[in-house]
Amino acid sequence: MPTNTAQSTVDSEGAGPDPAAPLLEVDDLYVEFRTRDGVAKVLNGVSYRVEAGETLAVLGESGSGKSVTAQTVMGILDMPPGHITGGAIRFHGENLLAATDRRRREVRGSGIAMIFQDALSALNPVFTVGFQIEEQLRIRRGMSRKDARKRAVELLDLVKIPNAKGRVRQYPHEFSGGMRQRAMIAMSLALDPEMLIADEPTTALDVTVQAQIMDLLKEIQVERNMGLILITHDLGVVAEVADRIAVMYAGRIVEQSDARSLYRKPGHPYTLALLDSLPRLDLKGAELNTIKGLPPSLLNVPPGCPFHPRCPRVEDVCKTDVPPQHRLMPGRLSACHFAEELIAGD
Amino acid sequence: MTDPSTAASGAAVTTAADDFVTAAEHAEAKPGKPRSLASDAWHDLRRRPLFVISGAMIVLVIVMAVAPGLFTSVDPTYADLSRSRVGPSAQAWFGYDNQGADVFARTIYGARASIIVGVAATILTVLIGGTLGLLAGFYGGWIDGLMSRVADVFFGLPFVLGAIVILTSLGGGGNSATEIMFLVVLSISLLSWPVCMRIMRSAAITAKQQDYVKAARALGAGAPRIILRHMLPNAIAPVLVYATIALGAFIGAEATLSFLGLGLRAPVVSWGVMIADSRDIIRVAPHTLLFPAAFLTATVLAFVMLGDAVREALDPKMR
Amino acid sequence: MGRYVLRRLLQLIPVFIGTTFLIYWLVWSLPGDEFSGKCGDRPCPDSYINLMKEKFNLDDPLIVQYGKYMLNLLQGDFGETFRGIEVGDLIAEAYPNTIRLALVALAIEALIGLTAGILTGLRGRGFLDNLTLVSTLFLISLPVFVTGFVLQIVLGFELGWIKTTVSASPAPWEQLIVPGFVLGSLSMAYVTRLTRTSIAENKRADYVRTAVAKGLPQRRVVGVHLLRNSAIPVVTFLGTDLGNLMGGAIVTEGIFNIKGIGNLVYRGILGKEGLVVTGVVTLLVMVYLLSNLLVDMLYAVLDPRIRYD
Numbered sequence: 001m002p003t004n005t006a007q008s009t010v011d012s013e014g015a016g017p018d019p020a021a022p023l024l025e026v027d028d029l030y031v032e033f034r035t036r037d038g039v040a041k042v043l044n045g046v047s048y049r050v051e052a053g054e055t056l057a058v059l060g061e062s063g064s065g066k067s068v069t070a071q072t073v074m075g076i077l078d079m080p081p082g083h084i085t086g087g088a089i090r091f092h093g094e095n096l097l098a099a100t101d102r103r104r105r106e107v108r109g110s111g112i113a114m115i116f117q118d119a120l121s122a123l124n125p126v127f128t129v130g131f132q133i134e135e136q137l138r139i140r141r142g143m144s145r146k147d148a149r150k151r152a153v154e155l156l157d158l159v160k161i162p163n164a165k166g167r168v169r170q171y172p173h174e175f176s177g178g179m180r181q182r183a184m185i186a187m188s189l190a191l192d193p194e195m196l197i198a199d200e201p202t203t204a205l206d207v208t209v210q211a212q213i214m215d216l217l218k219e220i221q222v223e224r225n226m227g228l229i230l231i232t233h234d235l236g237v238v239a240e241v242a243d244r245i246a247v248m249y250a251g252r253i254v255e256q257s258d259a260r261s262l263y264r265k266p267g268h269p270y271t272l273a274l275l276d277s278l279p280r281l282d283l284k285g286a287e288l289n290t291i292k293g294l295p296p297s298l299l300n301v302p303p304g305c306p307f308h309p310r311c312p313r314v315e316d317v318c319k320t321d322v323p324p325q326h327r328l329m330p331g332r333l334s335a336c337h338f339a340e341e342l343i344a345g346d
Numbered sequence: 347m348t349d350p351s352t353a354a355s356g357a358a359v360t361t362a363a364d365d366f367v368t369a370a371e372h373a374e375a376k377p378g379k380p381r382s383l384a385s386d387a388w389h390d391l392r393r394r395p396l397f398v399i400s401g402a403m404i405v406l407v408i409v410m411a412v413a414p415g416l417f418t419s420v421d422p423t424y425a426d427l428s429r430s431r432v433g434p435s436a437q438a439w440f441g442y443d444n445q446g447a448d449v450f451a452r453t454i455y456g457a458r459a460s461i462i463v464g465v466a467a468t469i470l471t472v473l474i475g476g477t478l479g480l481l482a483g484f485y486g487g488w489i490d491g492l493m494s495r496v497a498d499v500f501f502g503l504p505f506v507l508g509a510i511v512i513l514t515s516l517g518g519g520g521n522s523a524t525e526i527m528f529l530v531v532l533s534i535s536l537l538s539w540p541v542c543m544r545i546m547r548s549a550a551i552t553a554k555q556q557d558y559v560k561a562a563r564a565l566g567a568g569a570p571r572i573i574l575r576h577m578l579p580n581a582i583a584p585v586l587v588y589a590t591i592a593l594g595a596f597i598g599a600e601a602t603l604s605f606l607g608l609g610l611r612a613p614v615v616s617w618g619v620m621i622a623d624s625r626d627i628i629r630v631a632p633h634t635l636l637f638p639a640a641f642l643t644a645t646v647l648a649f650v651m652l653g654d655a656v657r658e659a660l661d662p663k664m665r
Numbered sequence: 666m667g668r669y670v671l672r673r674l675l676q677l678i679p680v681f682i683g684t685t686f687l688i689y690w691l692v693w694s695l696p697g698d699e700f701s702g703k704c705g706d707r708p709c710p711d712s713y714i715n716l717m718k719e720k721f722n723l724d725d726p727l728i729v730q731y732g733k734y735m736l737n738l739l740q741g742d743f744g745e746t747f748r749g750i751e752v753g754d755l756i757a758e759a760y761p762n763t764i765r766l767a768l769v770a771l772a773i774e775a776l777i778g779l780t781a782g783i784l785t786g787l788r789g790r791g792f793l794d795n796l797t798l799v800s801t802l803f804l805i806s807l808p809v810f811v812t813g814f815v816l817q818i819v820l821g822f823e824l825g826w827i828k829t830t831v832s833a834s835p836a837p838w839e840q841l842i843v844p845g846f847v848l849g850s851l852s853m854a855y856v857t858r859l860t861r862t863s864i865a866e867n868k869r870a871d872y873v874r875t876a877v878a879k880g881l882p883q884r885r886v887v888g889v890h891l892l893r894n895s896a897i898p899v900v901t902f903l904g905t906d907l908g909n910l911m912g913g914a915i916v917t918e919g920i921f922n923i924k925g926i927g928n929l930v931y932r933g934i935l936g937k938e939g940l941v942v943t944g945v946v947t948l949l950v951m952v953y954l955l956s957n958l959l960v961d962m963l964y965a966v967l968d969p970r971i972r973y974d
Contacts, residue, residue: 074878075877076874076877076878078869105880105881105882106880108877108878108879108880109878109879109880110880113878113879114878116874116875118871121870121871121872122871122872122874122875123872123875124872124875124876124890124893124894125872125894125968125969125970126893126894126897126967127890127893135879135889136879136880136881139882140880140881171970173970187875187879190879191880495676495679495680495683496683498680498683499683499684499687500684502680502681502950502953502954503684503687503688503912503946503950504909504915504946504949505912505913506912506913506915507915507930507945507949510915510930510931510934511688511691511692511942511946512691514934514935515691515692516691594806598806598808601808601810602809602810602916605808605916606915606916606919606931621811621814625814628814628818629818629822632818635811635814635815639808639811639814639815642811643803643806643808646805646806646807646808647802647803650805650806651802654802
């Protein structure tokens with residue numbers, strides 16, 4: 001950032017919304033967890049942006065920081081142990097990290113909404129599904145009970161829940177897994193958000209239901225021209241819906257690209273390994289490739305490139321120098337010392 | 347791009363120990379050898395101030411019970427009416443009671459009766475409740491149903507009321523000190539075993555449903571072997587926690603019964619007896635209540651604290 | 666739900682019979698001459714003994730005695746004391762005092778326990794939390810009669826703020842505040858700890874995070890989502906505790922000389938009035954069993970996931 005002032009790394013410029021700015025921009029975000037066992041550097045300079053109508057898939061193993069980024073964007077990170085030590089999150093150009101609590105609350109739900117992995121625990125077990133949708137409309141929009149109920153039924157209809165009129169009166173545990181996730185989506189849409197973050201929305205579901213939920217999300221996103229961040233550990237899930245993909249490893253984005261280019265030619269050995277570990281129809285019978293080793297402990301990230309202990313192309317420079325982001329082509333970044341060779345190679 | 351190290355320096359990078367909360371995102375396996383739950387718990391316990399303090403208090407009380415002569419050379423039963431109700435002084439730190447006996451010496455000697463009753467009642471309670479709970483959990487069916495109903499019968503009796511009825515009915519006047527002590531232990535255990543049984547039963551049922559227990563049964567292991575080798579070790583932790591806290595509670599219960607005039611009585615020296623004796627002279631000589639009550643409370647507190655510490659150490663969720 | 670209640674009620678019958686028979690057996694059939702001291706210093710005349718044996722069915726086998734007693738009890742007849750006073754009247758006189766005492770204790774423990782538990786549960790670790798933990802540990806360890814004595818001496822005799830004994834019957838509510846505090850102090854510590862744990866656990870629950878992500882105000886997240894869920898175990902504890910408080914009131918009633926059933930039963934035991942003891946215990950057991958059943962039903966109302974059928 002050219003305007004970055006020296007005294008603080010959390011910049012506070014950009015007070016009001018800017019219509020020309022991107023819908024959501026995460027800029028050089030640093031987060032750490034201070035625990036009894038030490039300081040875990042969970043996010044180390046994460047940057048991405050999402051425009052209206054665009055779907056960004058954030059990909060990574062558990063512990064890579066993909067959910068922490070989303071929680072920081074929403075402002076629902078547990079603090080402590082989490083501490084934001086640097087960076088900015090801009091929504092329409094307005095830095096949310098510098099905003100007041102009141103302003104942040106306004107953005108939640110109506111600006112940026114979120115759906116969670118496990119709808120059974122994310123929905124309050126002691127209130128009806130209807131109540132949980134209606135309460136936002138009543139509290140945030142000042143709707144009457146009757147109007148809110150009507151709107152809740154409409155929303156359940158919108159996410160294709162059969163017999164929505166009867167279903168609003170039921171409790172979350174009375175819904176099946178797929179229906180529960182649909183209800184969760186309906187709830188997130190209640191305040192017509194411009195941006196939706198879906199944190200592993202299909203991980204807890206059966207494969208057939210997964211596809212239905214993904215289709216639903218895509219459909220709603222196109223219809224409403226929403227920005228969508230899709231967090232997942234499954235490359236297969238995002239192949240059809242993502243416009244752009246950001247691959248995270250040990251709290252860093254190691255590769256960022258449009259989806260098509262990334263699938264055709266990964267620009268980072270980690271992405272390559274992830275793709276190789278997918279089961280493929282054309283290689284039926286062949287043994288699946290796995291990535292050897294475990295992701296590093298964030299309390300003790302190896303020096304140099306964090307992926308080097310597991311990397312098949314490791315060289316001496318990887319063990320000492322943190323690779324910078326290489327701009328391979330417009331909109332395509334890779335944090336590998338040998339990114340150009342990877343792209344150029346066979 | 348900002349360098350990570352300068353970014354981090356913007357905020358205070360202090361590790362606050364009490365900020366610790368398990369975050370799923372960084373649940374990494376800790377380096378080092380995997381330890382068993384018991385040795386892990388022990389390792390964890392030694393670092394807890396609650397455990398160290400309560401442990402030290404308990405050791406002190408036990409030493410008092412075993413060898414009261416180490417703390418005082420005064421005969422606790424020697425009474426001199428001329429110094430009745432005299433307050434604390436250099437000669438007698440805790441003053442003298444109504445009969446003119448040394449309160450400090452009596453408090454020291456009183457530990458023995460309280461500890462004996464507490465320990466014996468706990469052992470008996472755990473034996474009855476533990477055995478029945480294991481059997482009910484293992485066999486299930488009508489045996490479980492019957493035992494659970496019997497437990498309900500005893501559980502439904504209000505504790506103090508039940509103990510009073512048992513003590514007055516069984517103890518018909520002129521019993522010896524040992525007999526009374528036995529009766530107090532018996533009535534406490536009779537009214538407390540259902541709690542222990544329920545804890546043991548649910549732990550045993552959980553253990554029974556573990557795959558390795560099913561496997562052992564499938565391999566033809568007999569009932570005693572399964573109960574003793576597989577179910578008991580897994581059910582022992584919650585019972586241990588219960589027993590520690592119960593031991594403290596039973597010491598308090600003994601005092602309550604003595605206070606009501608139904609438990610131990612003179613010439614036995616116990617904290618409950620001392621508190622009961624102080625009842626009528628409390629306004630003129632509050633020290634006769636204060637010191638035994640303080641020792642009683644501290645001892646109960648030590649056991650409750652110990653139980654708390656053990657529970658937290660054994661419960662992996664609490665870390 | 667109806668079928669569940671019926672099954673539970675049927676299950677209560679053997680427990681009820683078992684408990685009351687146990688007490689009846691302990692009170693009536695154990696060694697000791699129930700007539701000693703009944704007629705001054707002299708042994709009782711045979712005519713009196715025969716009359717009394719007739720009246721209390723003492724020559725029947727124990728099981729028959731118990732059966733006759735229970736049949737009368739079911740018709741609302743608690744029997745008479747040796748002096749010919751209706752036990753039912755004694756209980757009717759004493760019971761309201763105990764209920765009042767237990768209600769005051771319950772109100773105090775709920776008020777203080779919930780407040781302390783919610784505050785410490787929300788705030789998390791810190792000075793207030795440690796202070797609460799230490800004071801609850803202390804309350805748990807302090808025998809009720811010590812608490813009672815100390816408060817009676819300090820507040821009653823030394824400061825003169827309260828009456829040291831509550832001999833009036835029915836006992837005035839305001840005089841029951843300190844005795845109620847004494848009686849409820851142990852449960853108060855449990856309520857505090859239970860609330861604190863429950864809130865601390867639920868505070869990190871996913872649905873609380875969802876409520877925040879919905880942009881609800883903090884007040885509503887805590888007041889509606891967090892408290893509603895955390896209340897379930899606390900409310901059930903408070904429900905079962907009412908029965909426990911009544912059964913445990915005997916020491917408190919003794920210290921403050923409250924004319925409740927604890928006092929009644931204590932005098933009954935000392936005076937070998939078997940029918941008073943069995944009557945009161947039967948009543949207490951009934952209250953205890955029914956309040957447990959009510960709490961289980963309440964649980965199903967509070968938590969829609971619980972289904973009885």
